[in-house]
Amino acid sequence: MVSRLLFLTFIRNGSNGGGFINGNSQSLSLFNRTSFLSRFLSSKTQTSEFLEESLNSQENDDLRSRIFRLRLPKRSATNILDRWVGEGNQITISELRQISKELRKSQRYKHALEITEWMVTHEEYELSDSDYAVRIDLMTKVFGIDAAERYFEDLPVSAKTIETCTALLHSYAGAKLIEKAEKLYERMKDSNLPLNALTHNEMMTLYMSVGHVEKVPLVIEELKRQKVVPDIFTYNLWISSCAATLNINEVRRILAEMGHDSVCNEDWVRYINLTNIYVTAGHLVNAESNSLVEADKGTTQRELITYDFLIILYAGLGNKDRIDQIWKCLRMAKQKMSSRNYICILSSYLMLGHLKEVEEVIDQWKQSTTTDFDVSACSRLVDAFADVGLTEKAHSFHILLIQKNCDPASLSK
Structure with missing residues (x-):
């Protein structure tokens, strides 16, 4: 009875294409000249931007500062880049990637997307698989999943790599598009792409988010069949799926497997030891155990599911004090919480x-x-x-x- 109830705690509320064959980057040049985003982004000069820069002339006058002084999304980062080059300055691709990364962290997705579009339209820059993956993620945020999907399908075969496919899979998972995600997942497997832990994690996250906990073990089986090395998030999702049905014996078995993992490090060992305590006792008996609950505020989004798992176990153990403590830690974390956490x-x-x-x-x-x-x-x-x-x-x-x-x-x- 309780297992059926705990199952619900993980509910989050919220095309045919070419084959996936890795090749050289020469076929990207035509695509770079006729990129998808050229239909959306405008490079018209805006006088107001020039005035804004003039008013801020006393501030640091480097490329990053100029771009970050664009307060409104409607202002064009493309104009800033063009003007910077027009003044005789050079821009490296690593500099563009760093600025785009910082813009994404600040949730300034439209400007970050314009940075990547500028990289595409200037053929002297050779985009990596990661660059294209970032563009898919940004396109999802700025224009929506349909635009990201069209962009992906228009990519040349050589650009449909594990990174770009996983980026689209992430977009599907975020939108809870189960059928599309499963179809893409199968395409990736059939195309013999070198799937990694992140790819499988995306599918498990999707299944957890929509309450299909029973499908998580199937993804684990596929991961093992392909001899993919799981990461800490893989184990978190796997354990959480077992916790949702109070399958404590399976939790213990997974923890034992983690202990024998070839890439197990000190953080993993602490996690294994602590979780064993959570599973076998109604209260913590190890003084070190407070360290995870009182973790620093830099908790990542992917680690939040671990705290959900702990809350569920403590609820089963009737330990309200620990639940209070973990909830306080979650609320102090920098990462935003999801409906699942609440x-x-x-x-x-x-x-x-x-x-x-x-x-x-x-x-x-x-x-x-x-x-x-x-x-x-x-x-x-x-x-x-x-x-x-x-x-x-x-x-x-x-x-x-x-x-x-x-x-x-x-x-x-």
């Missing part, structure tokens, strides 16, 4: 009967600037509690949602 903590507090904390989490989620409150996810959580016989908890949660002006019944109106 549903996970809500279901755990509900299962333990802590309605005050449930109310606080609802408020925190509604106030979040990075993840919109998902009424439909909460509705499914109400149904899940009712389905396993926890009708009182389901009713209490429903009442709280009504009091917070997020009644699931409004979805049907």
Whole structure:
């Protein structure tokens, strides 16, 4: 009964092409001259940009500073690059890549995309597989998944490498396009591309995000069949899929496998030891165990699923103090939380009967600037509690949602 409920804690709310044959980069030149983005991006000079640069002339006058002074997305980074070269300056491809990377970190995707487009239209720059993969990701963010898909299909065969394919797979997974992701995954396998851990992780992340936990072991089987070395995120997803169904014996077996992994390092050893404690005890008995829960605030997006896994285990163990501690750590992390994180903590507090904390989490989620409150996810959580016989908890949660002006019944109106 509980396993069916915990399964729901991982719910996130939210073409035919050429073969995949690696070749030389000569066939890219025609594509570089007639790139897809030329239909979208304009290089018209804007007087306002010139005035803005003049007003900021006292600031650092390097290429990066000029681009980052473009406050509005509608302003053109292309104009800045053209003007910089027109003044007799040189621009290296490594400099362009670094500026694009920093723009992406600042979520200035349109300007980052313009940087990569400028690289494409200047044939002196030879784009790498990673450059094309970045463009697919940026195109998804700026123009949408359809534009990214068309861009990918228009790439020459030699550019349809493991990196560009995985980038499109990532876009499909983010949009929860299961059929398209599975079709691309099969194409990649049939084309004998050298799949890596990241490719398989994308499929597992997708399955976890839509609640298809039962498909995760199938991806693991394929990963092993191809003799791909798993990374820490692979293990996190695999363990989390087992935790969702409270398959603790399988968790122990996976941890043992991790311990024998040829690339196991000190961080992995600590993770293995700590997780063994979480699985076998109702409280931590090792003083070092606090180090993971009180981890630094640089938690990555991929590591967040590990914390979901820990929250679920502690909910099963009835240890509210540790749940509180992990939730505090999650809220302090630099990375934004997903609906999955909120549903996970809500279901755990509900299962333990802590309605005050449930109310606080609802408020925190509604106030979040990075993840919109998902009424439909909460509705499914109400149904899940009712389905396993926890009708009182389901009713209490429903009442709280009504009091917070997020009644699931409004979805049907």
